[in-house]
Amino acid sequence: MAPPQHKPLSNFNSPPDFFLAALSLLYLFTSPKPFKFPFLSFPKYPRRVRKIPIMSFSHSQSNLHSFATPQSLSDWLKPRLPSDSFASWGVKPGTKNIHNLWLELSEGETCLADSSPPIRTVNVVTVRILGKNNQILVESRQELSDGSVRKRWRPLAEKMKANETHEEAVVRAVKEELGFDGNTVRIVPGSYNKKVEEGSSNSYPGLPARYVVHSVDALVEGLPDDDGEFCTEEAEEYADFSAAAEALCVKRHYWRWVSSDFIPS
Template sequence: MSPEPKPISTTTHHHHHKPKTLPDLFLTTALSLLCLFTSSDKSSNSLKVPSLYLPSNPRRFLKIPTMSLTKDNNHNFAATPQSLSDWLRPRLPSDSFASWGVKPGTKNIHNLWLELSEGETSLADSTPPVRSVNVVTVRIFRNDKILIESLQELSDGNVRDRCRPLSEKMKPDETPEEAVFRAVKEELGSIVSGDVVRIVPGSYLKKVEERDSKSYPGLPARYVLHSVDALVDGLPEEEFCTEEVEEYLDSKVEVDKAVCVRKHHWKWVSPDSIKS
């Protein structure tokens, strides 16, 4: 008996090839181009094939989109001064809130709305809300004296005592150094220029204070204070006053309703006389 024929295999053999990576494809293309040029006639041998740079990790060259934060991250309650007022009223002592802009030396709801709209201030959604502010303080020295702002003349005709060094609320994403030059320009710019400011190296200090706001009675505040020592050329040796550079130019209507500083009064005193 003849042996039975072997059955024909119906198994399909799959050849698994390792997928080519992006650098492999570049290399294959480069080699193909090289072969193309070398297989041409002799005249083509004079052609120079440009060298190709094949990155080992092509993903390094992909641009990753980033998201930037803007100053307009306010809550819906601050859409307008009126909506801000409606939101604050049940969260603050009624007598304190009613004194805003009425009691001498205080600011009003339009001031707070401007601070929020410019990103200078944030409010915690709590009862009572907490106002958080970053402030730069510039301790300007001359010999053994320090310059302080003795008082401010306000747009409502009132005068507010200060007795503290030059200080200014910081803008969003502003560094302390940038805030120093802007503060000098805004409050002393009517008599000096910003290029005469020299910050003393190593003088930067940072601390946090929590207290009720004098500008907004009844509203707790958290101040992050950034302090530097500085020298400013061209300042008078005696007491003097400066005019405030107008802020919030994009919100002229609300500025007209806010309580603004018209003049700053300055004098030189002993550093020991300043309240800590």
């Protein structure tokens, strides 16, 4: 009688891989001593992340608060500002009102920090327009929509919008305030300068201001070159907002050529 034949062990089916993986996981989670991964380390008390208030120092940052209406902005500001200062907005000659500030926030021209009083941060482009005989162009005064007049005696200046470069702001300022298109503007190479100024706001009494000033020298073709004063009318601002009807806006700019060593007061 022939001996029984045995199948070689290599022909036996081995347990499937997923079965072995399940046994490994069961051991990990049921073992009395939890298995530690040498390459992972978690602190017992996670470090707290300290939140830093947004001060809107960068022009690309968004406002700390979003206000749906000028009234909501007014309600937020009143307890944070001296009452007599806030009451003078839009009443005292040369000042602006709450609708103006709301429009500036909506257009990304101004940022407010959450402090008492809040700090208003504005990026401003200043353009020293060069003329003949070593002269520069200054704005002597502005006529507002309520008939009041603000003295200026400074070069062309314009608030920058969010994410706007200083070159773009220069072209827009010349177009809106002088009525010339960008093809007539040439920024003098190497004239760009940036500085920060802090102080009180003339437009909004009682509201501290932080101005990030981007200044350049520029040449603008086609401007009157005599020594007299000339006037330009500004294009309508904030036309897409109904609040613009309640805001005080600049209607006319008055310009004059002065010596380049002139320092605005």
